[in-house]
Amino acid sequence: MAKRLAAVTGEFYAAEAASFSKPHQNSWEGWKKIVELLAVEGRHELRVTDIASGNLRFGRFLAQILPDVRIAYEAIDSCRPLIDEERLPQNILAHCYVHDIVDGLLNEGDMLPQRLAPADLVACFGFLHHVPGGEPRLHLVQKLVDAAAPGGHHRACPLAFRRRSGKR
Numbered sequence: 001m002a003k004r005l006a007a008v009t010g011e012f013y014a015a016e017a018a019s020f021s022k023p024h025q026n027s028w029e030g031w032k033k034i035v036e037l038l039a040v041e042g043r044h045e046l047r048v049t050d051i052a053s054g055n056l057r058f059g060r061f062l063a064q065i066l067p068d069v070r071i072a073y074e075a076i077d078s079c080r081p082l083i084d085e086e087r088l089p090q091n092i093l094a095h096c097y098v099h100d101i102v103d104g105l106l107n108e109g110d111m112l113p114q115r116l117a118p119a120d121l122v123a124c125f126g127f128l129h130h131v132p133g134g135e136p137r138l139h140l141v142q143k144l145v146d147a148a149a150p151g152g153h154h155r156a157c158p159l160a161f162r163r164r165s166g167k168r
Contacts, residue, residue: 027061034121035065047072049119049147051101051112052127055084056094063089074116076101101127105136111143118149 038046046069050058053075063071071092077083078100088094097113104111122144131137 027057031058031061034123035062038066038069038121043069043120045070045072046121047117047119047149048074049116049122050075051122051124051144052130053077053083053096054079054126056088056096058123058125059092059094060088063092067091072117074119076113078102101140102131102136105131105140111140112147116147118152119147120149120152122148122152 046062046066048059048062048071050056050073053059054077056073056075059071059073059075062069062073067089069091073088073092073094075083075094075096076099077096078098080098083096083098085094085096099110099113101111103109124140124144128137128140131140
């Protein structure tokens, strides 16, 4: 059942990518809290991993609100037609992966691309409800926390978690 649900979701996004992306251009209110956290740190460079990045609007938001910060942005989404690299501001250097995270979870494969660098910020918005089942969700959240560099932030819900130095 979980695999069928994941397949239906994938089919929907593949068929509706253009119509889905148009209304999804604005930032979310909670993103401002992330910027507040980052502003306190006074960074000039930022490495971001955006899980289920869709049309890259979170990357565009960060680049526009932090124009003096050089952003290395790794975006991961399973739907290639959603990924819109052409409209990214100049202070963002993007690498986009077409990768099916749910398929990796359900088939015991790689949930995340192997080449990801540890990130200062790992973001995952509007996606966890697409992961069928509580145990796979918890497994994914742990992988996201592990993808953060020591001292990095993980955002998958309304609270920010800071990864401590060392292994978990």
